[in-house]
Amino acid sequence: MRIVFMGTPDFAVPCLKSLIDAGHDVCAVFTQPDKPKGRGYALTPPPVKVLAGEKNIEVFQPKTLRTAEAAETIRNLNPDVIVVVAYGKILPKEVLEIPPYGCINVHASLLPKYRGAAPIQWSVINGEKMTGVTTMYMSEGLDTGDMLLTARTEIGPEETSGELHDRLSLMGADLIVKTLQKVEDGTIQRIPQSEENTCYASMLTKELSRIDWNQPAGTIHNLVRGLSPWPVANTTYHGKLLKIHRTGPAVQYKRKPGEILTAGGSFVVCCGGKTALELLEVQYEGGKKMNGKDFLRGHPTGEDFMVK
Numbered sequence: 001m002r003i004v005f006m007g008t009p010d011f012a013v014p015c016l017k018s019l020i021d022a023g024h025d026v027c028a029v030f031t032q033p034d035k036p037k038g039r040g041y042a043l044t045p046p047p048v049k050v051l052a053g054e055k056n057i058e059v060f061q062p063k064t065l066r067t068a069e070a071a072e073t074i075r076n077l078n079p080d081v082i083v084v085v086a087y088g089k090i091l092p093k094e095v096l097e098i099p100p101y102g103c104i105n106v107h108a109s110l111l112p113k114y115r116g117a118a119p120i121q122w123s124v125i126n127g128e129k130m131t132g133v134t135t136m137y138m139s140e141g142l143d144t145g146d147m148l149l150t151a152r153t154e155i156g157p158e159e160t161s162g163e164l165h166d167r168l169s170l171m172g173a174d175l176i177v178k179t180l181q182k183v184e185d186g187t188i189q190r191i192p193q194s195e196e197n198t199c200y201a202s203m204l205t206k207e208l209s210r211i212d213w214n215q216p217a218g219t220i221h222n223l224v225r226g227l228s229p230w231p232v233a234n235t236t237y238h239g240k241l242l243k244i245h246r247t248g249p250a251v252q253y254k255r256k257p258g259e260i261l262t263a264g265g266s267f268v269v270c271c272g273g274k275t276a277l278e279l280l281e282v283q284y285e286g287g288k289k290m291n292g293k294d295f296l297r298g299h300p301t302g303e304d305f306m307v308k
Helices: 010-021 047-054 068-077 119-125 161-185 217-226 292-297
Strands: 002-007 025-030 035-037 042-044 058-060 081-085 103-107 130-137 147-154 233-237 240-249 268-271 275-284 289-291
Touching: 002 010, 002 047, 010 025, 010 047, 010 081, 010 161, 025 047, 025 068, 047 058, 081 161, 103 161, 119 130, 119 161, 119 217, 130 161, 147 161, 217 233, 217 240, 217 275, 275 292, 289 292
Parallel strands: 002 025, 002 081, 025 058, 081 103
Antiparallel strands: 035 042, 103 130, 130 147, 233 240, 240 275, 268 275, 275 289
16 A cells, blocks of 8 residues: 555654555655754654655655645645554644545554553553553544554553553554555454543653652552653652652551661662552662662661652
């Protein structure tokens, strides 16, 4: 099929590669504009643009698709289908109606749960045991179009959102190829989304990062996993920021939430509900990531460790 591909971050790269490897004619890529990154604020191309350049695919980076010029550009490309994977821009009705086979999105959740911008992270933060990838026809609503195919996977109890992200991106790459095959041979079935059991996965913010040690250890553990690798859960240790990258289960303690327990040399913190959590990997303000036990050896403990 002749495809216009729209995507921006790392998550979209395996999907683009799988479409190319499957023999589809990816005639153009639409991606977000280059953005300044690093200490020098050098303009950096999105990962999808990098792959498109390697494959000699024409790249477009409009600030918006809500212009007559953008729609005309896509129309002149004459795509059979538009495939959208984490593009980061809304497709207006005029663009949705251009390709004869429609616009198909790869979404990283089991719709209708976790519509929105951060489905992977929120599924981990909320302690979900199962997630997956859904392909769907795009409509004017936010992730509300008819579903096509799904692939399911369990979420590991220690798995971070970053690790889950990488697995789901590969699952999505496989699923989009299977979806297009069924679309092309006319065997695809459209499944309308139910409005029951829906939830919205809002964009992550740094404000979510502060740990409330009055919460049970399991809730905090899920927050740490869900906010890794960004924006990273954090707390305060002797007045300085302490980022917490990994945690693990610990035995129950009947102590005040936020109190440090040092038995056995492990970095264990009391939480709500008479629970406790071991801090396995931390990063002190201005420092590097390090093992929790190693950090504890070089720093004093005390009840002022946590923000209450």
